Amino acid sequence: MPERRTRKPPYTIDVVLLTPVRGQLAVLLCRVPEGRDKWTLPWEGPRTGEALDAAAGRITKSVLGEDAVWREQIGAFGDGKRHPSDTEISVGFVGLVPMGTPSPVGGVYAWFPIADIPQLAPRQRQLLDSAISMVRTRMDQSPVAFRLLPQMFTLTELQQMYEFLLARRLHKASFRRALHGAWLVEPTDEWRSEGRGRPAQLYRYAPRKRRPAQRGIRLDFMS
Amino acid sequence: MPERRTRKPPYTIDVVLLTPVRGQLAVLLCRVPEGRDKWTLPWEGPRTGEALDAAAGRITKSVLGEDAVWREQIGAFGDGKRHPSDTEISVGFVGLVPMGTPSPVGGVYAWFPIADIPQLAPRQRQLLDSAISMVRTRMDQSPVAFRLLPQMFTLTELQQMYEFLLARRLHKASFRRALHGAWLVEPTDEWRSEGRGRPAQLYRYAPRKRRPAQRGIRLDFMS
DNA sequence: TCAATAGTGTCTGTTAGACATTATGGA
DNA sequence: TCCATAATGTCTAACAGACACTATTGA
Numbered sequence: 001m002p003e004r005r006t007r008k009p010p011y012t013i014d015v016v017l018l019t020p021v022r023g024q025l026a027v028l029l030c031r032v033p034e035g036r037d038k039w040t041l042p043w044e045g046p047r048t049g050e051a052l053d054a055a056a057g058r059i060t061k062s063v064l065g066e067d068a069v070w071r072e073q074i075g076a077f078g079d080g081k082r083h084p085s086d087t088e089i090s091v092g093f094v095g096l097v098p099m100g101t102p103s104p105v106g107g108v109y110a111w112f113p114i115a116d117i118p119q120l121a122p123r124q125r126q127l128l129d130s131a132i133s134m135v136r137t138r139m140d141q142s143p144v145a146f147r148l149l150p151q152m153f154t155l156t157e158l159q160q161m162y163e164f165l166l167a168r169r170l171h172k173a174s175f176r177r178a179l180h181g182a183w184l185v186e187p188t189d190e191w192r193s194e195g196r197g198r199p200a201q202l203y204r205y206a207p208r209k210r211r212p213a214q215r216g217i218r219l220d221f222m223s
Numbered sequence: 224m225p226e227r228r229t230r231k232p233p234y235t236i237d238v239v240l241l242t243p244v245r246g247q248l249a250v251l252l253c254r255v256p257e258g259r260d261k262w263t264l265p266w267e268g269p270r271t272g273e274a275l276d277a278a279a280g281r282i283t284k285s286v287l288g289e290d291a292v293w294r295e296q297i298g299a300f301g302d303g304k305r306h307p308s309d310t311e312i313s314v315g316f317v318g319l320v321p322m323g324t325p326s327p328v329g330g331v332y333a334w335f336p337i338a339d340i341p342q343l344a345p346r347q348r349q350l351l352d353s354a355i356s357m358v359r360t361r362m363d364q365s366p367v368a369f370r371l372l373p374q375m376f377t378l379t380e381l382q383q384m385y386e387f388l389l390a391r392r393l394h395k396a397s398f399r400r401a402l403h404g405a406w407l408v409e410p411t412d413e414w415r416s417e418g419r420g421r422p423a424q425l426y427r428y429a430p431r432k433r434r435p436a437q438r439g440i441r442l443d444f445m446s
Numbered sequence: 447t448c449a450a451t452a453g454t455g456t457c458t459g460t461t462a463g464a465c466a467t468t469a470t471g472g473a
Numbered sequence: 474t475c476c477a478t479a480a481t482g483t484c485t486a487a488c489a490g491a492c493a494c495t496a497t498t499g500a
Contacts, residue, residue, distance in 0.1 A: 010233040010311060011299075046311065051302040076234075076299040076314040079274040088233060088269065089314070091299040137364075140441035156479075162440060173481070174439060174462050181461095182442035197478025198470040207445050216397060216489050217385060218363035219405035220438075222430050379452075394490050396454070401489085420451025421497035439462050 009045025012090040013055045016131035019097040020148050026111035040084050041124045056093035068095030070147040074130050081123035090123055094131035096147040136165055146205040154200035183208040232268025235313040236278045239354035242320040243371050249334035263307050264347045279316035291318030293370040297353050304346035317354035319370040359388055369428040377423035406431040
């Protein structure tokens with residue numbers, strides 16, 4: 001996928017694909033053909049007339065076989081940092097892939113848990129950090145946690161995803177109360193038994209229209 | 224500022240400078256030399272080795288004489304939309320300028336209220352819309368409203384700025400309670416009398432360290 | 447004096463978190 | 474039976490919004 005073209009593109013589109021793997025966020029990296037154990041984010045140059053977002057979708061399809069279920073632009077990165085393309089800037093996108101999506105075979109691609117990322121070009125490292133930070137901060141404006149789960153999930157799984165992304169424990173009753181009030185999920189008539197306790201009902205993401213919440217102002221900054 | 228270079232740059236840096244003018248947000252536009260009544264956002268090509276953010280600061284200084292008090296990257300824009308530079312993409316920045324900053328003289332630059340923007344290149348129009356949207360959504364993570372006010376301001380002015388940016392009325396006592404709890408301002412010993420009523424005390428932005436608020440999760444999305 | 451604005455105290459309904467309890471399966 | 478997990482009801486402290494009140498100036 002980082003197919004080298006003969007001419008250097010004016011910029012690149014780099015895609016950070018994230019999925020949960022064993023209770024951790026993982027990012028899809030691609031083995032650099034020349035390097036022995038060097039890895040890179042999926043990236044390509046633009047095609048003429050193609051929108052940036054469409055290019056990110058195309059790159060995702062070319063590495064995963066299907067598009068991400070959620071995608072957002074992170075921004076432009078450059079600042080003199082190195083990048084495999086040798087371009088001055090790269091436009092970063094973050095895409096979410098549901099848990100359980102099979103890895104592409106062949107050994108060229110692999111999911112790396114974000115706690116254990118191999119060395120990357122500095123610009124891609126910065127891009128990856130921004131992607132993870134964006135996913136964390138967009139959680140309350142976008143259905144990020146839902147998009148990382150399969151179509152049907154238990155409320156405990158959803159809460160664990162929130163707890164993992166927010167890196168803090170949540171209160172079960174409060175979480176479910178908020179979820180109920182937000183009209184974001186609907187129960188299915190399936191249940192899943194996992195080990196000992198009572199089976200959990202499976203839910204699906206099904207947001208319903210509601211008037212935007214009139215909350216008080218938030219002053220959550222320190223500088 | 225849009226000084227035409229002989230060679231087309233690989234991309235441009237476009238800056239959306241915003242300031243309040245008569246209770247409205249206004250954006251700084253630059254008259255296009257050739258066109259009779261055509262306007263453009265300040266933009267330039269990159270210089271080698273210069274960080275993107277630094278370039279935005281340089282452009283701001285070159286048009287205003289001083290840098291913005293707050294700046295953030297909006298992202299990369301292209302998608303086949305027209306731009307005066309004829310480049311494929313532009314990296315947008317939004318910068319805030321305190322109320323009362325004098326306009327640059329000469330008639331080349333002018334502040335336009337956002338409700339009354341002249342025709343712009345489509346890419347710049349999209350960039351401007353994103354900038355305004357970003358300022359509105361970043362209000363509770365960044366001291367946006369404070370940066371649009373002069374160094375010293377009354378609490379009523381601050382509340383009016385919030386009300387204007389959020390486009391809704393706020394409760395005076397609640398607003399001040401939240402402000403007090405956030406340790407973001409400190410009173411000065413100056414007062415300002417404005418017309419009839421009791422004079423208002425002037426405050427300055429002086430954020431103090433505090434433990435990050437442990438709020439409940441927010442599910443403020445509908446899709 | 448009145449009018450207008452600044453600033454604050456109190457009350458109340460809402461909500462997040464703590465805690466307890468019931469429900470329902472497997473071992 | 475006991476144990477583990479799901480799911481939910483109740484209590485309480487914190488908080489946002491409503492309202493009223495005092496304070497201080499100009500007209």
